[in-house]
Structures are given as C-alpha cells and as structure tokens.
Amino acid sequence: MIQTIILKQRPVGKPTLSDFEFIKEDTDLNIEKGEILLEATYISVDPYLRGRMSDAKSYVAPFELGKPITSGVIAKVIASKNDKFTEGDFVSGMMDWKTQQISKGEGLLKVDKDRAPLSAYLGILGMTGLTAYCGLTQIGKPKAGETLVVSGAAGAVGSVVGQIGKILGLYVVGIAGTDEKVEMLTSKFGFDHAINYNTTDDMKAALRTACPDGVDVYFDNVGGTISDAVLYNINKFARMVICGAISVYNNTEAPKSVSVQPFLVKNSALMQGFIVSNYMDKFPEAMKHLSGWLAEGKLTYSETVVEGFANTTQAFLDLFDGKNKGKMIVKA
C-alpha cells in the first residue's frame, strides 16, 4: 500500500492538519527502463515549506492544490532499471511526500551510510549545513574576535551557525525559547552565552549585557520582536544575515516591526536575505569544511526524529511551536 500526503487547501495563518489529506492506494508501482523505485527512509520537514503552501510570489513556486508536498528526502532504491543506481543504494534529493515513488534519478545524489548517519544528509551535510555555512561566510563575513548573535539558535540551521562561529573564533550568543534549549546551546553546542526570549522581559537590555562589545554579525532565523531588539545593539558596519522569519510566517497580515532604516543608516549596516541555492558555487568548499569538521568532532548536531510517515504533517506543524531541537526529521 502506498501513502501520499497532498495539499488539500492553502493554510490561512497557522497550518492545521485539515489543510492536508492522506491518500492510501492499494497498488504496486512498476518501473520501466531508466527508472528506479524509491522507498522513503527519512523526510525533512522545514519552516520554508510554509511559504510554498501559499500562492503568494516567493522564491520557489507554490505547491499545487491536490498534489503531493515535496521536500528533502532520503530514500532507498528498492528496484532499479537505471544503470546508475543499484538496489540497496540510498539517495538524497527533493521528492514527494510518498512512501514509495518512481524516479528517473535526475537530481538525486547517492549518499554513503557508512560515512555519516543517513539523516545527517538532510541536516548538517545537507541543506541545513550548507545554509548555515554559506549564509554566515558569504553574507556575515565574520572576523575572529567579532560578536555573532544567532536567533532560532537551537534550530537546525542556528545550532550549526553558532558552532561554525566558534570554529572561526567569534564570541557567540544564541537566542532560543526554552530553558532546556538555552542550556543545550552552551553545554552541547559551545555557544558563549544563550538567552531564553520567553523568560526575558527586556531583550534589548539582555542583549546589551550579553554582548558588551555590540553585535557585528546577526544570523536571523526568526524576525519579529527578537530581531527588533538586536537592531538596538548592532555595531557600525554590522552584517545581518536574513535566513528566515519563522516568527511571522503564519501572520495573515504583513507584520509590523521597528523601522530598520534609521538603524541601517546610523550604523552603515547591511541586511541581506538569501536562499542557499544562491551560493551553489560554494557548495564544494562548504561540504569539504562541514564533513571535515564533523569528522574531527568539531561539529555536532541535534535532530528530532518523529517515527512514522503518518506523523509527517504533525511534525511540520510542531515546527511552529518550537517542539523540535535541531533538525526535524520524519523516519518513514
């Protein structure tokens, strides 16, 4: 039996389970010459998918109603009529949210389960690690001794950004939403300091205390009031890497924040949004560093693995309540 998750209706505000539909088909898939049959092993659920569920103009085309959601997936080749793939291979790529699917192998990358755990290829050795590395180095242009602040710091990308910051010799402060996450940032990921925004009344003052030399690089995953508070603490020539704005993704009206322009003028500061594919030419360099640091034990990662394909949509919804620590992954 093959299960598929399709987008039933476009979410308004925060997505709910009823925006999705599970379809079960009692059928066998038959492959033809050049094709492979794939069985999903791990499915990546990511905040950016929320954007594709709306039909507003964005950097990737919206999902179509009635069609499967797609995201990063690790799958096992269970049958092959394609010379490039053998039964038993594991591959990584953008695939449908289906338990089984047919592919011609285009855009799929073989991954080595003996070199790193399979799920790592969706995280620290996948888009997550590449996003962290490329955003921080290409936009943040960090220099040893500078101060780096990371919001959404216990998330998949944020926790890698902070660790790379430490490897590059920065003073690193993380912002997260629970005491447990904050504790993990300093004990597990080596951040110099971490702030729980849910138990801090005055984030502006807390950041001033945490960053006595001001903020040179801000890696922003959340937007909203947390980013407002950072603005008051930036230094001249600060670089703000705008990776995401999860705190406002579900707003139905355009959210309001403190006007950034006066801060940018006063400090000759930069804000730059990006998606990781802008930096494809840097991927080989990034993968070399990431896998090297991982092998040397300089990088570690957290993942929240939800068991069962049937829980994929709930795992996606949980992202917006901060229920994940590190990369959120479904084991299908």
Added chain:
Amino acid sequence: MIQTIILKQRPVGKPTLSDFEFIKEDTDLNIEKGEILLEATYISVDPYLRGRMSDAKSYVAPFELGKPITSGVIAKVIASKNDKFTEGDFVSGMMDWKTQQISKGEGLLKVDKDRAPLSAYLGILGMTGLTAYCGLTQIGKPKAGETLVVSGAAGAVGSVVGQIGKILGLYVVGIAGTDEKVEMLTSKFGFDHAINYNTTDDMKAALRTACPDGVDVYFDNVGGTISDAVLYNINKFARMVICGAISVYNNTEAPKSVSVQPFLVKNSALMQGFIVSNYMDKFPEAMKHLSGWLAEGKLTYSETVVEGFANTTQAFLDLFDGKNKGKMIVKA
C-alpha cells in the same frame, strides 16, 4: 559684528526655533601666524544635522549644547597669515554657523568660482553629488535596463541619483510630495515617471503600475510608509540603498514599519545603510564623473537659496516640511 548660531537645547521631536540661539558679538577677530579669517558665503542645511542634535549614539558625535552648529560652508578668505591661502580665495569645508571665524586651514579645500557656481560645491560637486554617486554605484550596483526607484526624489541627493540612473541606462521612477516637484522630476531631471505620494491613496499599486518590471534598485531617502510600499514591488536580488529616513527622523519613539525580513528572504534582497565617508576612496572617480557630466550638460541641479544668515535655522526647519527643491542653502 559677528553672529553665531548655537544649540540651546536638544530638540524633542521636530526641532523649533527655540532650540537655537543667536549670539551677536560686537568684536573684531584678529588672526595670528598660520591662521586665516573666513567670512561665510554659503551655508549648507541638511537633514542629517537633526541626528547630531540628539545625544543618541550615531555615526558622528552629537553637537554640544551651548556650542555652534557646524555644517558644510563655503567661505571667503578675508585675511590670511597662512601661506596656503590668499585674501579673496574661496574655500569649502565643515565650519561653524558663524558669519566670521578663524581657521588654520585644516580640512579646507579651495574652490574655483569660475569652474562652477560657488554653491555647487555644497551640492552636486560636494557631499550631495558624492552621496548620490557612491550610494547608487557602490551599493545599488545598477545595470542598464534595470528599474530604479528614488524616494525624496526632488531633494538634493535624490534628483542627482535619478539623473545618474538615466545616464547609466536605467528606467527611473521618482517619488516626491507635491505636483510641482513631480512635474520637475520628469521635465527638468529626466525621470521616466514620478509619483506624488501625497495625492496617491495606494502607493503599492501606483508603484506596481509605474514599474511593470518590478524594482531592482531602490534609493531610499525617506523610510516610513513610502519604503513599505516599495518593498512589495521589489525583484529577486533587489538592492535597497538606505541613504536616509527623513520621514521618521523627528519621531520620539522608534517608528514601526512593515517587517522587512520576509521580503528580504523571499527576494534574496539587500538593504545597506551608508554614509558618504565610507567611500572616500571612490571620491576622485566620483568627482571626475560628476564634473564631467555637469560640463557636458548631462546633469542639472536645483537649489533653494535662502537669503540671510539670520534665516539659517528656519531654512533647516523647512527641510522637514519639504519646502526645499533640491539642495537647501543659505546665502549668508
């Protein structure tokens, strides 16, 4: 008799005449060896001076209470005991708001009244022109055929930005606040299209119509709701040059605007604040182009010249009501 304008108290919100004091001294200034005696000819009044009247952290030190305001001034050397200057020379530099003052000549530049009108050295061949050129080329990185939007377009910097945009082969849309200014943008400065924000209900829609290919470069002098409307129309990889935010300079509380982060992420867009002195290494190149274009008749400029030193503070206040067309200058 020598007149001086000092900062009496720090303005709260919009400055008023009572924030300043005129001092008249019935005295003669005597110069010593190495000094020159200067008589103010033209005084530049600029929006950025508002920032220096507050004691908040900014890119330049605040003015001291009880001390003269300083700004760009063109002065005549009326006596000299300094080998480098001769009676009758005209010089440009940062000077006090005084009818006469003594200087050692440091930081002063001789200007040639036969090459361009003296007041041009405060404008198109001074900080105004340099700001327009450096911000547009170094941050905006315009490419021929792209669309440039300029806010505060009838102001000193804005009108030069738009003209440089046309010289570089861009489609140029200006935003200003009166029908007269809007008319001037297209007839005098060669903008392709201009919008009066005071008579336009839906700026977002007006910009969409005026910029059918979207906005690639935004040169922002004003911030606030006008800049919010531009955000909705930016293209992928848009560059927003943040030169000023005059619409919010007099706010006593941090103004709120539409959150920029989601727009930056969606479009991989950039916002960069600056002050002209960041690009000092580009000044020779900039001056070569600006004076060349001026001589060829490709650049023109407006200035509002207010007569009389006694009207200097009122001229400054008038900036915030948009009473100037182009560079606001006082003829002392």
